[in-house]
Amino acid sequence: MIRYIILIFLFSINLFAQSDSTLTTDQIIQDLLEESSIDLEEDYLYDLLEELQDNPININTADINTLLTIPFLDLNSAQAILDFRERFGKFFHAREILAIETLDPNIARALQFFTTTEEVITKPLIDLSGLSGEFRSRFVRDLQDRQGFLNGNYAGDEFKSYQRAKIKFGNFNFAGLIEKDPGESKFNDFTSFSVSLNDYSYIKKLTAGDYLIEFGQGLIYWGPYSFGKGAEAVRTVSRSAKSIRDYTSTDENQFYRGAAGNFIYDNFDLTVFYSYNKRDANVDTSTGELTSLPISGYHRTQGERSRFHQSAERALGGILSVDLFNSLRIGFAYQNLEYDHPIRQTGLFNPYGKSFNFYSATYSFVYNNVRISGEAAYNEVSVASINSIEWILSNKLSFVTSIRNYPRNFYTFKGTGFGEGSNTSNEFGIYNGIKWRSNFGIINFYFDQFKFPYESFTSDYPSSGNEFLFDYQFRPATRTLLNLRVKREFKEVTQNIDGSPTSLDQYRTNVRINYDYYVLRNLRMRSRIEYVFFDQSIVETHEKGYLLFQDFRYDALDQLRFYGRIVLFETDSFNSRVYQFENDVRGVLNNPALIGKGIRWYLMIEYDLFDFARISAKYSELYKPDEVLLSSGNSQINNNLDNRLTFQLDIKF
């Protein structure tokens, strides 16, 4: 009986959801990524969410650890889904998630696109039914000539080209990618390919070609992306690994190339892999040592081309996980990396030699409303660890505490552990986060304290710092959302004063007011004011920067959408730079740092040509009135205007 009432309720919610908002998956992805407040213009995160969309998680069979591999889902929400399933039985449809009262409506809406209720049926190995695929073709061109083209330093033309195809039939996935950056001469400067077999008998995944490996909390294995600290204060700390991921991104160096298999038997889950990948490298010809492994992937100038595939990296390893008592998952991993040239010793604690071994153990334990998870990793020198407790105090209040300890002589080549620094080394930190869905709005707060016990990138001495974020969202009127955010970061940095390195206190404060309002069902406006304050003691640096923007998103027709924004910004220098996450064609992240004084605006149009094809185009312009040239070196523009045109064609069948 209750079930039927809920069904009726569900349908009414559906109607409401549809009339309240016409959010598409892409908009949800954009919103999620914007929250992650990343500084990179990389597409891993986008690919991650697209992959999840293509391979949704079955909410009728998933356990808590599987649910938590959805990047934006917190323990609280995952638990709510399981509780609902326990009370009312299997879900009829992913939309039924909307009926879970304790779930944040935004999360529920997003979940519809990343979950399914369809059972995985073991099909015959070769099964051509259900063939589907997608093709994405993108061309980008800067309309201003950059110095590298004018002086002939760049070999190729000014187009950036990106061509990707994915095909799926039966249990097989194929993916191929060809990319060329502006200035590169070959159309296929970067080529990536993978084929994988999924969910066939004991085989969960078998991949040949390019792939990524995830394990534990990312101390020795993880993709070259991470969500990092963001406005979701509780969710972002502890991770849920997905073992093997087919690689569909454009980073040209940090993936594995070879074969990998993930097998399940009863409660055991085993992954083994072998990879041999050529990498861009700087090799000292006199000693034969590797001096660096650049990851930019650019091959435009003589110098950049001379680094192309100068070294090879061989990787092999395995991961064994086991689920115990329905609530505990433990895992062990091994990895060996070998380079064809020895890595030069650059510091007492930096890696050197040719061959490296890594060992790691991880656990995740969920009991009632508490999840304890962590990882410890050993690089044959020292042990790094991270441990977290996520605690749901009520369905409105959740809390997380995490302690990380990455010794100065720990290093990792493939890991990206949670932390302030990016290299999972030389850091000790304690993170506390709280999320409270109160009656007067949603409050996210975190406080992260960190210490670098040895010299770091920004300091010649041991240093420490902390960071807090306070984020408050509430709805002052129907169809509107006000967001206030204050973020303050304190760090000890070193600067040369009168010839001697001096430690000084550095503060960076961001204050943001953001207001979203649905003017019409299909027209969303967004206004924002953001201030950045940058202060340093002793040298008495006090800088500020800010931006104002007005944004709109208009779904003119079912097939036609417009996105636009005007940004006015002014910053004293790079220190007080401001960021604003921009809409771009699908698959592209754009979060440019705005420095100096100027205007940026863009207009993007998306048109669904047919059911299966979409074209999109974006024009963006950055104008700085007081400059005579922009950027420097080969990317210099001899003008104060930087404008760009992007075209993309998406075909899905």
Place this chain on the structure above:
Amino acid sequence: MKKKNIILILIFILILYFQSAAQVSPGAKQIALSHSDAAQSNDVFALFGNSAGLAQMNWREVGIYYSPSPFGVKELANAYAAYIEPFSFGNISVGYMQYGFELYKENKVALSFSRNIDNNFFIGVTALYQNLSIERYGNDNAVTINLGGLYYLSEDTRIAMYAQNLFRATYGKESDQIPFIMGFGASHDFNSLITFNASVEKEIDFDPSFRFGVEYSLIEYVTLRTGFMSEPSSYSVGLGIHYSFVTLDYAFFSHPDLGLTHQAGIIIDFNPSSPRKEKIKNYLFNK
């Protein structure tokens, strides 16, 4: 020789005056509120500020504003006229502005279209044809495009945004002679007598200007106004007298460098049925 010096000083003042562009905007009401009225732009002079506000009006109106010698300098004289005609498809307004004296003259012709997109949302697009002539330097023309939006959060609360000179039109070969300006504002009717306004405006070459203003209807015929802003730091007070179809507005404001001055304007309303705010609410919410 002496005359030349005076002209130089005058031109310097003119530049100062011109750069704080907000002050060139017309309307004694707008000035009395220290231009915090982005979200309360509900008279015909909205044409020169946030033209989205014009769409709130379903009646004809003519406004004339004249400032014969601001700060005691008759060379700074400026005059504005504006007219609005409501149509079923939206409102069309035209305006004219003149500023300066024989050595430095500026003329503008404005044409604006504003429309109610939804019950609560208004947009306005204004094209300004501008002419500048400086003695012995010649003259030049430019067309600038302004955009405005106004949204009613509730009957009593409005927010607004506007951008001026969107495509960065300019005089001569020198870029940025006409500034790019962007602003946001909010306005709240505390009760039927008191309205609070706040706004921020940023011109590309200047610090952002934060503005605040209050309007108080003392009696049916008299409205009192006051406001202040941060860039340039200034205070303002004003008075509006409404009788039948005539509204007389007066404003008095301070400028940090130039001192105090007075402004006045007159608005003729062809449908003087009830006070302005009431009329707009009736039109928007009691249809």
